[in-house]
Each structure stands twice: as C-alpha cells, then as structure tokens.
Amino acid sequence: xxxxxxxxxxxxxxxxxxxxxxxxxxxxxxxxxxxxxxxxxxxxxxxxxxxxxxxxxxxxxxxxxxxxxxxxxxxxxxxxxxxxxxxxxxxxxxxxxxxxxxxxxxxxxxxxxxxxxxxxxxxxxxxxxxxxxxxxxxxxxxxxxxxxxxxxxxxxxxxxxxxxxxxxxxxxxxxxxxxxxxxxxxxxxxxxxxxxxxxxxxxxxxxxxxxxxxxx
Numbered sequence: 001x002x003x004x005x006x007x008x009x010x011x012x013x014x015x016x017x018x019x020x021x022x023x024x025x026x027x028x029x030x031x032x033x034x035x036x037x038x039x040x041x042x043x044x045x046x047x048x049x050x051x052x053x054x055x056x057x058x059x060x061x062x063x064x065x066x067x068x069x070x071x072x073x074x075x076x077x078x079x080x081x082x083x084x085x086x087x088x089x090x091x092x093x094x095x096x097x098x099x100x101x102x103x104x105x106x107x108x109x110x111x112x113x114x115x116x117x118x119x120x121x122x123x124x125x126x127x128x129x130x131x132x133x134x135x136x137x138x139x140x141x142x143x144x145x146x147x148x149x150x151x152x153x154x155x156x157x158x159x160x161x162x163x164x165x166x167x168x169x170x171x172x173x174x175x176x177x178x179x180x181x182x183x184x185x186x187x188x189x190x191x192x193x194x195x196x197x198x199x200x201x202x203x204x205x206x207x208x209x210x211x212x213x214x215x216x
Contacts (some may be wrong), residue, residue, distance in 0.1 A: 012071035020071040040102035063088040075215030
C-alpha cells in the first residue's frame with residue numbers, strides 16, 4: 001500500500017493535526033512534509049511540530065510531487081478536502097502499523113485507521129473516514145464518506161453508517177443498525193435501533209434529542 005509513497009501534506013493546523021503527523025511518521029512509507037492552512041494566512045509564518053505550514057494557494061506546485069490527508073475531525077472536512085482536490089492533489093490513506101484491516105475489507109482514499117483500530121472482514125470504508133484510537137468495526141459493515149468515529153467506539157457487524165455521520169467516543173452501535181447521513185451519536189450512547197438522517201442521539205438506549213442537524 002505504501003510503496004514509493006509521496007511526501008505527505010496534512011490539511012489543518014489544529015491539535016489533532018499534530019496527532020495525525022505523529023501517526024504518519026510511525027507508518028512505514030509515509031513521511032510528513034508539512035501542514036496546510038486555509039483559514040488564517042498568518043499561521044504560515046510559524047511552524048508546527050517542526051514542520052512548515054503552507055498556505056492553501058501555495059500547494060498548486062506540489063500536487064504532482066505530494067499527497068495529502070485531512071486532519072480535521074469535524075465531518076465538515078469535505079470543504080477543505082474538496083478545496084485541495086480542486087487543485088489536483090491526490091490523497092493518501094493511513095493505516096497505523098498497530099491497526100488491523102482485514103484483507104477482505106477496503107479503505108478509500110484519504111481515510112485513516114489510528115492506533116488499535118480494527119476492521120473486520122468484508123467491510124467497506126469509503127473516502128476520508130476517520131477511525132480514531134481503539135475503534136472496532138464489525139464484519140460486512142458499510143461506512144460512507146467523511147464519517148468520523150471517535151476513540152473506543154464499537155460498531156457491530158452488518159451496520160451501515162451514512163455519509164458525514166459522527167460517532168462519539170465509546171458509543172456502541174448494535175448489529176444490523178443504520179445510522180443516517182449527517183447524524184451524530186453522542187459519546188457513550190448505545191444504539192439499538194436505526195437512526196434517521198440529520199439527528200443527534202444520546203443515552204442508553206439512544207434517543208433523538210436534536211433534529212435538522214448537519215453532522216458535527
């Protein structure tokens with residue numbers, strides 16, 4: 001997967017960007033080249049973890065020689081990703097050496113499996129998904145683009161997680177459950193029935209507390 005990988009630009013300059021850099025540096029074949037900022041150009045006068053911060057308009061000349069991965073945990077990272085993709089930049093995948101991805105499962109471009117994440121058999125993870133520390137994903141599960149799954153969450157088998165959904169820390173999704181697009185499952189929630197699009201659920205068992213939301 002990582003043979004002859006290009007230098008890596010990390011999109012974002014927040015605290016989590018430093019963790020992504022650390023994960024990348026520990027992953028064979030990946031080498032961090034810097035960070036990319038798209039909100040505050042003054043940040044580019046600084047460094048982060050010893051690496052250069054590029055302004056978004058500076059990376060046009062790097063699209064052939066580098067790849068990128070987005071560090072934003074928000075499910076709205078699609079805005080930054082699309083901005084960079086429009087410049088012609090390709091995206092890397094990151095599977096930390098202490099994560100496990102079944103040989104029968106797949107991982108889309110720009111996605112990341114952090115330390116201790118486990119993805120079981122016959123599961124499809126789409127593009128720009130974040131599986132944080134210690135996440136468990138069961139067999140025959142589908143995870144759509146831009147999903148964020150926070151540390152310690154456990155998604156059982158035969159589940160379907162919709163685009164831009166956010167699964168909070170320590171949440172449990174029981175088997176054969178569908179989580180709607182752009183919905184948020186609160187930390188520690190136990191989901192025992194399908195969750196519609198654009199809602200927030202919390203509690204044990206999980207119940208809807210907000211409607212008409214757009215991810216987190």
